Amino acid sequence: MAAAGLAGRSARYKDGGRGGAEAEAERALELAREARERGWDAGSGMKLCRAALGVLLLAPLGVRAVEPISLGLALAGVLTGYISYPRLYCLFAECCVQKPNLSRKELQKDLNSKLFGQHLAKKVILNAVSGFMSNAKPKKPLTLSLHGWTGTGKNFASKIIAENIYEGGLNSDYVHLFVATLHFPHASNVTLYKDQLQLWIRGNVSACARSIFIFDEMDKMHAGLIDAIKPFLDYYDHVDGVSYQKAIFIFLSNAGAERITDVALDFWRSGKQREEIKLKDMEHALSVSAFNNRNSGFWHSSLIDRNLIDYFVPFLPLEYKHLKMCIRSEMQSRGYEVDEDIVTRVAEEMTFFPKEERIFSDKGCKTVFTKLDYYYDD
Numbered sequence: 001m002a003a004a005g006l007a008g009r010s011a012r013y014k015d016g017g018r019g020g021a022e023a024e025a026e027r028a029l030e031l032a033r034e035a036r037e038r039g040w041d042a043g044s045g046m047k048l049c050r051a052a053l054g055v056l057l058l059a060p061l062g063v064r065a066v067e068p069i070s071l072g073l074a075l076a077g078v079l080t081g082y083i084s085y086p087r088l089y090c091l092f093a094e095c096c097v098q099k100p101n102l103s104r105k106e107l108q109k110d111l112n113s114k115l116f117g118q119h120l121a122k123k124v125i126l127n128a129v130s131g132f133m134s135n136a137k138p139k140k141p142l143t144l145s146l147h148g149w150t151g152t153g154k155n156f157a158s159k160i161i162a163e164n165i166y167e168g169g170l171n172s173d174y175v176h177l178f179v180a181t182l183h184f185p186h187a188s189n190v191t192l193y194k195d196q197l198q199l200w201i202r203g204n205v206s207a208c209a210r211s212i213f214i215f216d217e218m219d220k221m222h223a224g225l226i227d228a229i230k231p232f233l234d235y236y237d238h239v240d241g242v243s244y245q246k247a248i249f250i251f252l253s254n255a256g257a258e259r260i261t262d263v264a265l266d267f268w269r270s271g272k273q274r275e276e277i278k279l280k281d282m283e284h285a286l287s288v289s290a291f292n293n294r295n296s297g298f299w300h301s302s303l304i305d306r307n308l309i310d311y312f313v314p315f316l317p318l319e320y321k322h323l324k325m326c327i328r329s330e331m332q333s334r335g336y337e338v339d340e341d342i343v344t345r346v347a348e349e350m351t352f353f354p355k356e357e358r359i360f361s362d363k364g365c366k367t368v369f370t371k372l373d374y375y376y377d378d
């Protein structure tokens with residue numbers, strides 16, 4: 001039906017008399033508008049508009065030499081094909097909701113094979129993200145707050161989530177990363193940042209409802225700034241005509257890392273496996289410590305107060321055996337054969353805490369890769 005309607009529209013244009021590249025561009029724009037009305041996302045609409053612009057730009061380069069009706073037919077055919085078969089279009093260009101049915105299995109496989117020593121984070125992320133993505137009408141956006149010691153995989157886990165939703169992962173047009181010290185450096189500009197943040201998020205969610213926003217260094221964000229996005233995270237169907245319910249917000253922070261370490265240390269000292277640690281052993285404590293920590297971007301934040309964060313996800317400090325796993329994985333990704341002797345030597349160069357027991361790496365897996373360079377410097 002849709003294809004017939006659009007084909008009919010372009011057939012009528014053929015007799016319209018103007019011909020030429022301008023008219024083709026107009027037709028393409030009209031098709032783009034119609035595609036948008038039919039519920040296509042704005043990102044794809046924009047790309048169709050760009051296609052129209054392309055025709056206009058090609059005109060002076062001799063495209064006019066092509067017989068206008070054939071050109072029109074070809075262009076309309078391609079555009080109609082794109083509109084009738086969005087997936088076809090998405091084979092060639094990035095689309096909003098590129099993988100509409102996120103594969104729970106793929107996400108699970110990625111988390112299991114890539115993220116080491118984080119049984120709690122894996123479980124929460126898998127259930128939260130796959131459940132949210134399979135819900136056609138979520139009541140609010142998904143909000144995850146990832147907490148833990150440096151180098152334990154918070155950014156890495158966000159990358160895995162992004163890659164399972166958009167092929168471009170963190171480089172996708174629909175995934176946006178904010179780093180507190182880079183994007184919001186000056187305390188005196190908080191009011192300005194609040195306005196900019198709202199505008200940026202509103203613009204991007206209007207273009208793609210399934211946008212992903214990652215806020216790194218939440219513990220360095222000026223208090224109060226993050227509250228600017230509270231209306232977008234709440235249970236509203238629309239805010240000023242825009243629905244935020246399909247977006248994903250991920251907050252990363254070191255706040256609460258001491259609390260997580262204390263629990264992990266208690267388990268270790270009492271001879272229990274770290275895999276026995278349950279989410280309930282930490283989740284509440286994490287939200288309280290983020291809320292009460294003056295140095296946290298969540299300090300007295302209404303996002304916590306109003307229960308708008310869906311999950312507080314603890315990242316456990318990494319042990320010697322996890323560092324070895326990171327090193328092996330890096331060797332494989334560089335195409336080297338795993339050399340256990342080098343793995344051990346690199347892992348032993350790292351420093352561990354607490355001083356007496358030396359259990360947890362104080363930089364997580366963060367610097368093991370540069371240390372590896374030393375052994376392959378030939």
Ligand SMILES: Nc1ncnc2c1ncn2[C@@H]1O[C@H](COP(=O)(O)OP(=O)(O)OP(=O)(O)O)[C@@H](O)[C@H]1O
Binds near residue numbers: 116326
């Ligand atoms: N648990 C882990 N499993 C596998 N690799 C990891 C893990 N933690 C860290 N890494 C590796 O170390 C790199 C740095 O980790 P990442 O940036 O995710 O740490 P982070 O927790 O975000 O640290 P920070 O709080 O300092 O920002 C990752 O890109 C990844 O390669």
